Amino acid sequence: MKFRNDDxxxxxxxxxxxxxxxxxxxxxxxxxxxxxxxxxxxxxVVGRRAERSxxxxxxxxxxxxxxxxxxxxxxxxGHFGHHDGAGAVPTVKIAQQNGNDTHAAVDDTALMNQxxxxxxxxxxxxxxxxxxxxxxxTTTSVVSEKTNATQE
Amino acid sequence: xxTTPANMLSGGQGAGSELxxxxxxxxxxxxxxxxxxxxxxxPRILRFLLSSLxxxxxxxSLTQECFMKAWSARHQFxxxxxxxTWLTRIAVNLMRDHLRSRSLRFWQKTRGSSLDVMDISxxxxxxxxxxxxxxxxxxxxxxxxxxxxxxxxxxxxxxxLRFVEELELDEIATTIGMNLSTVKSHLYRAxxxxxxxxxxxx
Numbered sequence: 001m002k003f004r005n006d007d008x009x010x011x012x013x014x015x016x017x018x019x020x021x022x023x024x025x026x027x028x029x030x031x032x033x034x035x036x037x038x039x040x041x042x043x044x045v046v047g048r049r050a051e052r053s054x055x056x057x058x059x060x061x062x063x064x065x066x067x068x069x070x071x072x073x074x075x076x077x078g079h080f081g082h083h084d085g086a087g088a089v090p091t092v093k094i095a096q097q098n099g100n101d102t103h104a105a106v107d108d109t110a111l112m113n114q115x116x117x118x119x120x121x122x123x124x125x126x127x128x129x130x131x132x133x134x135x136x137x138t139t140t141s142v143v144s145e146k147t148n149a150t151q152e
Numbered sequence: 153x154x155t156t157p158a159n160m161l162s163g164g165q166g167a168g169s170e171l172x173x174x175x176x177x178x179x180x181x182x183x184x185x186x187x188x189x190x191x192x193x194x195p196r197i198l199r200f201l202l203s204s205l206x207x208x209x210x211x212x213s214l215t216q217e218c219f220m221k222a223w224s225a226r227h228q229f230x231x232x233x234x235x236x237t238w239l240t241r242i243a244v245n246l247m248r249d250h251l252r253s254r255s256l257r258f259w260q261k262t263r264g265s266s267l268d269v270m271d272i273s274x275x276x277x278x279x280x281x282x283x284x285x286x287x288x289x290x291x292x293x294x295x296x297x298x299x300x301x302x303x304x305x306x307x308x309x310x311x312x313l314r315f316v317e318e319l320e321l322d323e324i325a326t327t328i329g330m331n332l333s334t335v336k337s338h339l340y341r342a343x344x345x346x347x348x349x350x351x352x353x354x
Binding site: 032040 | 194195198199202203208211212267271272275276289292293295296297300315316318346347350351
């Protein structure tokens with residue numbers, strides 16, 4: 001009989017617990033329905049998320065656009081600047097080269113003239129005896145060669 | 153048309169298919185007036201998403217997206233399921249995508265638009281006898297709310313479809329594309345967790 005009472009109490013406790021849970025679930029359902037109805041009554045098209053993202057866009061969009069523009073323009077500017085510089089440098093170099101060539105041509109001409117004039121210049125007096133000697137040697141050698149040739 | 157034994161045997165099936173065709177035509181007619189579809193089903197979809205996500209903005213945004221998707225895919229609706237099931241299925245898929253993307257954006261912890269437990273527990277009818285019983289009722293609702301938040305996404309979806317939307321188990325299985333046994337398993341586990349939490353508040 002005692003065991004029977006314990007079982008009855010357990011069953012009653014379980015029933016009570018199930019009833020409480022069922023009631024809580026029912027209240028929860030009612031609360032969710034109520035909140036959903038309240039939310040559904042609000043404007044449908046523009047949500048607060050859209051407003052917030054719009055606000056976020058208003059604040060960050062210009063900064064983001066500036067950063068993107070800087071990221072794009074700086075390399076492009078650098079690229080064209082580099083190209084312009086590169087184009088300018090060869091021009092200058094070519095001009096310099098042309099200038100150098102002209103200058104070099106002038107120098108070469110002057111140098112050649114200088115060499116011609118210096119080479120064709122009379123042997124200095126101090127070296128005259130040597131020059132005579134060399135003339136004699138040359139003459140002698142030429143004569144001896146002619147003589148040898150005749151003898152042969 | 154001659155009556156054959158085969159026709160006689162499939163007489164019941166023919167009636168069933170006629171009923172199915174009738175329901176399909178009805179659903180197609182219903183879908184033709186899309187403004188009316190939005191008016192009728194929007195509160196239900198919003199309620200499901202709000203109960204599942206507990207985030208007002210996300211629920212509103214996904215509800216809008218749900219109807220936009222339904223509008224653009226209305227020609228693909230064959231009427232095999234009810235319009236309500238079809239719309240809820242779209243909402244479930246959108247919610248899965250949303251939760252997946254939110255898990256990737258793990259740094260976004262603060263959600264200003266999330267429903268608070270006070271929003272829920274404050275709404276308990278005052279028609280209760282004493283202030284004590286009202287407080288107990290509020291505590292219970294708050295306990296259910298906290299327990300539902302602790303459920304996994306699938307458990308929560310099944311729980312909300314069963315206890316908030318009051319769908320039958322086979323409807324839930326059709327809506328979320330699960331076996332009936334899997335639905336039962338999720339619901340059993342969800343109830344066990346809620347019961348445990350409720351027991352803790354007693």
